[in-house]
Amino acid sequence: MKKIFFLICIILTGSIQLSHAQDFLQRIEIPSSPNPVGSGARALGMGGAFIGVADDATAASWNPGGLIQLELPEISFVGMGFHRTDDNDFTNNPEASGTQSVSKTGINYFSAAYPFQLLERNMIVSLSYQNLYDFTRKWSFPIYQKGIDWHIDQNVDYQSDGSLSALGLAYCIEILPRISLGMTLNLWNDWFKRNEWETKHYQWGTGEDGGDAFTFESRSIDEYSFNGFNANFGILWKINGRLTLGAVLKTPFEADLEIRHNSFVSRQYTDLGYGSVNEIDTVEDAELQMPLSFGVGASYRFSKAFTASMDLYGTKWDDFILESGNGKKTSPITGLSEAESDIDPALQLRLGAEYLFIQPKYAVPVRAGLFYDPAPAQGSPDNIYGISMGSGFAYKKYIFDAAYQYRFARNIGESILNAWGFSQDIDEHTLYFSLIVHF
Template sequence: MKILAIALLCMWVRGAVAQEERAIDNFAGVGVRAMGMGGAFVGVADDFTAMYWNPAGLAQMQQREVQVSFLRNSRANDSIFNGTPGRSELTNTRFGSLGFVYPYPVYRGSLVLAAGLTRIKDFDWNLNQKGDAEGLTADHTFQHEGEMALAGVSAAIDVSPAVSLGATLGLVSGEDEAVSEFDWADPQDQFYEQRFRARDTFTDEYKWTPYAVLGAMLRTPRDEPRYRLGATFTTGGTHKIGYVFRGPSSYDRPNPCQHLLPEGTPDSPLADNYSSVECDDGTVGEFPDEEWNNTYELALPFEFGVGASAEALPGLT
């Protein structure tokens, strides 16, 4: 037998750049009706979720509305590691939105106010890798958990019988925690170590960032419209993100299995970063984590949206 002195997979050493792209995509889906239309809701926007899609659409609402929603995630990821297939499943229930719409009584036209909290980014994700490499059996798991949410207020007003304008002002914040766990086992007893483990966490905290949506809607006729055309402008904002990384230290450490080597064998420090190493005789060496923290900024672009809808048949838009 021999001491393992090869550099194993070091996928847990990641930088902030690897995390920031998750805030660019990963849309959570706002509103069941809107998502049932594939997100083509800018030209409809006739419920509470209009505060996100097109606040001008709130002017269509004539009744008070309270909305509470939850999101159900169910997804699976398949992977192949050195020819060995792996599969991981993610199933959970998350808070979606909570909001209130209030049509303010006016003599002519429409003035509608709304306020609420809605989840706009979904960071939940996982992956499992299993297989063999360098005589070792691997069982690795990678997981993200977190979200970004918008808390805001909206107002919409009719400026003419056919045209309404609206705006949403709010704050966006959130968190994304990534956990990576690596497990290498030696089932063939090739080495004096029988198991290597490593675990690290990378947490991004998105500070409160101003967020605004400006919207306009043209509809005809005004009441129970058959045709609608909407347009929006959404600020991107610059997110200030604080991150904390915790993981195995990067310097060489004594091998806890050194005592199993023949007497007189030179010291053979560990060649990689581990959280713990288990020897063939059951001895376990555990190593403290190191922590790094810093901040960075992520600037997102402005967004423009245009949508149209038509009522082909009564009740069918």
């Protein structure tokens, strides 16, 4: 009986490699882009190459040093919706292979900005909300395993839902006629929306060991609550009327992470007439060390109507560490100890352009961009690429923008489920809509 119990526990917890040990040291996966970039339909229509542009209220997220370019008070709102398909390949268990899809809509960003003068200096303050990380994922697949005198036929349902967002308090000052400095204080708390996510793992099936048939059912629910704060520091330098350079640094921070865990396992041996039920409820306070990220960008205005931009942006994912209540440190990316993990920093490249069709009473922009958006993984980052395009309409004090982004990858994710010969293709389609009103 001990052998069967041990076998079931290994398979149930190992199927998607989420360890539910007492210290809760497990992987924290971000299915959406894990890189903490900015928001806005205009910026993302340009491929996210916006550090050296940063001339609307979303600059608080991209480069707060660019906020000084806002000449009028304004409010802005950004909504988004995405559809992502994971084409999963389990080489060792082909019955589990197939496509899994998920869709979601929500608020991406909103802000209010107010420029003013003090002591003959141009300044601006803004208040913003940004949705940064999304954990939405749904997988459902069968798994069949067998040994010399045993086999298990099971079904797996895995679901993750929730997001992390920050309330931003920004300030920018023009220190020289062409140079401005800015800072955004990001408060990761529950003031506007709960900063939490949840994972649910459900498995059930039948099996046989040494001629004894059994059925089983397993359910595991983990709820994570996240709280912390950090800052974005930015600088913008308008070298001349055409070339602008920008840089941003987003500080690392330690977030408080409360993990509430519930697990349930039921086993029934049909021939022996024996069964058992085991349920566990635990709560643990942990710390999640969020990594440093930084970027530089440049924009060049070829004419009043045409602007091109480029960004380089890096995140030190090797410093992304989960520390449990007992002091044990692991990489949330791999689930391995800090010493065993081999995680490299990820470096993004983003290129974008915007052309304005300017008329006496209105303007219509056309935008496009390309980007390389790698995700951290054991050994080396997974290569993820994307393209974007967008347009809009500006009339008097109203500006409406829309953007489409296609993010894709092929044969990545080996380190997610390395015991299963796993890899996946990703296709993600995202629409952004923004409205800006000047006063």
